[in-house]
Amino acid sequence: MDAQSYDRWNATTDDELTAEKVDELLSDVEDDLWVAAACADRLHNDPSVQRVILAKGISRTAGAMRRVKAASRRTIPAAEDGATQNEAEGDKVHLDERDARLLAFRALFQRRMDRVNTYVEMAAQTPSTKEGVSSEPVAAAANDDPWDEGDPWDDDGASGSSGAHAPPTLSTFPFPLRAFLDEDILQFALQLASLVHFGALRILMLRHSTELQPYRFAILEAIPEHAHPSESSNLLPIYDFSLQCETLRKGEPWRDVPDWSESDEARAILRANHVPEVDTPQTHLALSRLDTPLSADDLAVWYRNRAQQIEQSAGLVDVALAYVQHGASQGLPRLDEFGEELSLLARLVYDATGTELDESEDWSMERWQAMDISTIVDAYLKRSTSETIVGDIKRLVMPYLYVLEARCERAGSPDPGLLTRFLYEYILSAPLTLVASIFDASKPTLSLAHRLIQKDEDIARLALACLYGSNSLDQWATMSQIFECLPAWDGVATGDDGAETQTTLISLTNFVTPTTAQTECTPSDLFIFFTPLPAVALSRALDVLDVHLESGEILARWGVPAPLRWFIRGAQDYEQQRAWATRMARRAANNGRNLGDEKEWSSLLTDMLKLASGGQGGIKAAFGLLSKDEVIRIFFSGILSSGQFETAKFLLRTSPVVRSLKPDVIEGLCLTASREFYDNASSGNLHHGEMKLAYECLSVAPSTPKIRKEREFIEATSRICSFNVMSRPGVPILPLEIRMVEDRLSLVARVLSSNEDAYKHTEVILDLVAKLGFKGDIAAEIKAFAMLADSAIQAENFTKAAEICLRMVHKVADLKPSNGGARPAAGVLTSSQEAVEVSWQKCFQLGRQSEYSDVRKKMILLGHALEMCPRENTLDVLAVWRRLEGEYVESQKRGGGMIPDHRDHRGGRSRRRTLGSPALRSHPSSDHLSPATLVGPETAAMAARTLNRVAANFPFSVGSRAQYRNGNNADPPGSTRSAGLDVSSHAKHAFARGVGWLIGVDDEESGHAQS
Structure with missing residues (x-):
């Protein structure tokens, strides 16, 4: 029967097993x-079925427990208190093996029955919402539950209320x-703590405190x-202020008196008879065991470390x-500070305005403790x-500073000004926007x-410090x-008399003036300056501030704001x-004001004059050092410099000021304005850009010699640039470069x-030349020629x-x-004399040009050169003349020979013409053309004058041929300019004869001229 029952028991699955089935299968088994x-x-997994199984096991082991207990009483005398005298005396009790094994099973059944009851109670405390995580107070078993202290943060008194939720099913328990019956109970406690099943954990530690109490801190640290x-307040350690140590919570086991099979005596007997104890596994975790209460200091350290x-x-x-x-709150020491x-850090992290939007800052206690007071503020x-600053100061900053003051007082070093x-x-x-709100909350009217x-x-x-220190x-x-x-x-x-004002203002000016040691005063520096000033000086400083603020508003209105310290x-x-007045006038004009709006421009001028006027008590505005006339000039100059010429003309017609x-x-x-445009121009074209403005600017003023001269210079600049004159290869000349040229x-x-x-x-x-500033300057015109x-x-x-x-x-x-041609000493030449110099040289250069075939023109040019040249150059000119004469005479001797005609205007090679050509027939007596006839009476007269002038100052000696040769044409053989001749009558005679021939006399007459 037992074998058949055993097979039926094993063949029955857990799903088929019920409480009635358990009784049916095991009741008939006698073993x-x-x-x-x-x-x-x-x-x-069904508590009701498991209870029946355990109850059946307990009932079948009751007889064995009685027999073992009786045997132990016979062998080991009982003490007066009913306990064994010595566990070692268990060796004297010799048991039947079956009874010993049944005794071991009974202890197991008792413990499992307790766990089943605990499991059922824990499951009843586990809600089925929010993935099993309790967010409501844990229901208490009784009002005097030592594990339920109530929730000190619960204002609604919900702690201990068991009717808040409907009882959940076992399926919601994790x-x-x-598994709960077969595993280590400490493991379950740690898992319940990590899953924040605090209600279940409280019951577990309450019902099994003997096993879990030594590991209470390990379980608490497993809480997320x-x-x-x-x-989890009913799980946290309790401090007994009167005992100055921790108070251990008393457990509530399911059985007030443990079964005898669980006693130390029974365990000793089983060990003595070599019967292993049947029990659930014990913990193998490396956790520290603490059986004694912690001291006050150690408990405070745990709270702080946690x-x-x-x-x-x-x-x-x-x-x-x-x-x-x-x-x-329990009175533990050294936790207040x-x-x-x-608490202060929490205010910064959670209560400060906008901190919830900043996820980049890593706030920590370490960082907090390393920060100074100013940084924390x-x-x-x-x-x-500006809307929240006042409330934030009262709500966050003031409590923080009050705490610091209290700490200083507790430390014995009070700081009332902190x-x-x-x-x-x-x-x-x-x-300044925040400062304005702070001052608004500090008005004297409050x-x-x-x-x-x-x-x-x-x-x-x-x-004063904030305003004058602001940029x-x-x-x-x-x-x-x-x-x-x-x-x-x-x-x-x-x-x-304004003496206090001037004194304060001068002192403040000296204080804010930059130095090598301090480039700019900060508001903190200025506050130091204003701190010792009495109410009188502060009142005058506020008067100055009023004027400066008004001036600042005016400058800002016209687009040229200045920081307040500038005033x-x-x-x-x-x-x-x-400089600032100039900026104001120019900026206003450049802002595109309506050219015909006299009111607008009058408003600008009014504001500028207002800034130049003085206030009460000697307080001057921004332009207090400028006169009225100077302000008007700056105003008008600003309009011109901005190119608003029509506006300038309009104001000159309509504005009395x-x-x-x-x-x-x-x-x-x-x-001045025109030259400024001119100097800034990148092109000389007077029809475009800055040069056009420079030209048009001159139309504002009445036409005067200076204005006309400047206009002509601009026109000359435009003309020069139109010829593509280069400053350097590939770079056109700039107008500024033209103005900077000294010799125009x-x-x-x-x-x-x-x-x-x-x-x-x-003519162009x-x-x-005239527009470059040389109008009427004949010398300049000659140089241009x-x-x-x-x-x-x-x-x-x-x-x-x-x-x-x-x-x-x-x-x-x-x-x-007018002195008849007298010349100054060498090296001392006037502009006119330089013009004469360059004139005879150009005539001489063209007159001796071999490729130029117009003999008549060349003779005329040489005659003019002879008249204008210095004495020392006369022989050079005469030599060219004589050579030209010889060439002409030779062509005459050949008779009917060809004479060279002048080139055409294109500079091509000349064509040969006969003496009978129209060009020569037009001249009288062209068949017997003498030099005098060729050059005409004017040239002959010039030659005569030259003869008299040169003969009177003839040198004592004549240099070599090379001294007088200026070109590539050598003098003909037999020339009077032979090298090495001394000054003699022969030289004078030869010279006179050459000059005489030039003026049209024969040798005899020439000799008379010599004498």
Whole structure:
């Protein structure tokens, strides 16, 4: 029967096994040991079935326990208290093997029955929502449960309320029953802690405190760092202030009196009879076991370490703070200050404006403790706005500073000025928009209890420092808002002469002036300056600030804002004021104002004059060092410099203030503006760009000689640039380079050298010379003629060159000196004399040109050269003349020979003509043409005068042939210019004969002339 029952038992699956089935299968089995083994071997997930199995096992082992207990009583006398005297005496008890094994099974069944009851109770405490994680208080078994202290954070008193949720099913519990019965209970406790099943964990530790109490801290540390301690408060250690140590919670086991099979006596007997104890596995984790309560210091260290671990690894400052607060609420020592730090850090992390949007900053207690006070204040207010700054200071900064003050007092070194010092430090470094809100919350009209800054003098000092220390150029409305919040000391005597104002202003000017040691004053530096000033000086400083703010608003309105400190630096600086006034006038004009809107321009001029006027008490505005007339000139100059010429003309016609400018002032302003455009021009074309503005600017002023001269120079510049004159290869000349040329006639030479045909446009070049500033300057015109002739000669257009030379000679006649041709000492030449010099040289150069065939023109040119040349060059000119004469006479002797005709204007090779050509027949007596007839009476007269002049000053000796040779043509044989001849009558005779021939007399007459 037992074998059949055994087979039926094994064949029945867990799904088929029920409480009735258990009783049916095991009731008929007589072998208690087999039934006990079957009950120990079978684990079921249904608590009701498992209870029946365990109850069956307990009932079948009851007889064995009685027999073993009776045997132990006979062998080991009982002590008065019913306990064994010595466990070692268990060796004296000799048991039947079956009874010993049944006794071991009974102890197992008792423990498993307790676990089944615990499992059922834990499952009842596990909610079925939110993945099994409890967010509600854990239900208590009774009001006097030592494990349920209530939730100190629960304002609704929900702790201990068992009716908050409907009882969940066993399927919601995270572990099956059979696993719970067969595994280490400490492992389950750790897993429940990690899964934040605090209700189940509390029951487990309550019912099995003997096994789990030594590992209570290991279980608490298994709780996730994100879990708030309010959820596990009935699991946290308890501190007994009276005993100054930890209080261990008392457990509530299922059985007040353990079964005898679980006693130490029974275990000793089983070990003595070599019967192994049947039990669930024990823990093999390397966890520290703590059986005794912790001291107050050790418990405080645990709370602190737990908070630090959470804060460092998870960054959950609020959770860390809750742990510290829980420990501190029990009176644990040395947690208050650390709790303060965490509380202040939590305010920064969670309460500061906008911190929830910043995920990049890694806030930690280590970083917090390394930060100085100013940095922490800045961090609290980093994202404050003008709407939230006041509330953030009251809610975050003030409590923090109060804590620091309290710590200083506790440390025995009170610092009553700490709060104002760091608050003022922040204000001095904050943006003006935030500062304005702070001052608005500190207005003298508010009660002291509601003011952030309570002292009127401090408000004035801070405002002056913040405003004069700001570099802002566009916050004038905010600055005015700050000014409106400042106090007014009606009862302060300020005086009438403005001496205090000037003293304060001069001192402030010296303080803010940059030095090598400090380039710029900060608001903190300025606050130091204003700190010792009394109410009188502060009141006068506020008066100065009022004027400066008004000036700043005016400058900003016209597009030339200046930082407020500039008004202090420029108060005694004329050049700065003038420069800024110039910027104001030019910027306003460049902003595209309506040219016909007189009101707009009048408004600008009115504002500029207002800035130049003085205020009450000697307080001057931004342009206080400039006179009215100077401001008007700057205003008008700004209009001109911006190219608003129509506006300038309009104002000259309509504005009485502008019309007060004198004509010479208007002329000077127009010339200055025009030259500025000219110098900045990148092209000389007067129809485009800056050069066009330079030209048109001159139309504003009435036409005067200076204006006309400047206009002509601009026209000349445009003409020069039109000839493509280069500054260097490939780079056109700039107008500024043209103005910087000292010898402007050299520009004409550059024009001629840059253009092969430019010499053909004689009148254009002469007009250019005149517009370059040489109008009426005959010497300059002569030099220009010489340049033109030189260009024509280089182009081999000798006809044009001769024409130009003859025009040049006529100009020389106007320069002829009245003393009969006397010349200054060598090396001392005037411009006129230089013109004469270049004239005879050009005539001489063209007259001796061998390729030029017009003999008559050449003879005329040589005659003019002979008349104008210095004495020392007379023989050179005569030598060329004699050679030309010889060539002509030879052609006459050959009779009917060809004479060279002049080239055409294109400079081509000459054609030969006979003496009977129309060109010669037109001259009288052309068949017997003498030199005198050829050159004409004027040339003969010039030669006669030259003879008399030269003969009277003839040198004592004549140099070698090389001394007089200026060209490649050698003198003919027998010339009077033979080398090595001494001065003698023969030389004079030869010279006179040559000159006489030139003027048309024979040898005899020439001799008479000599004598």
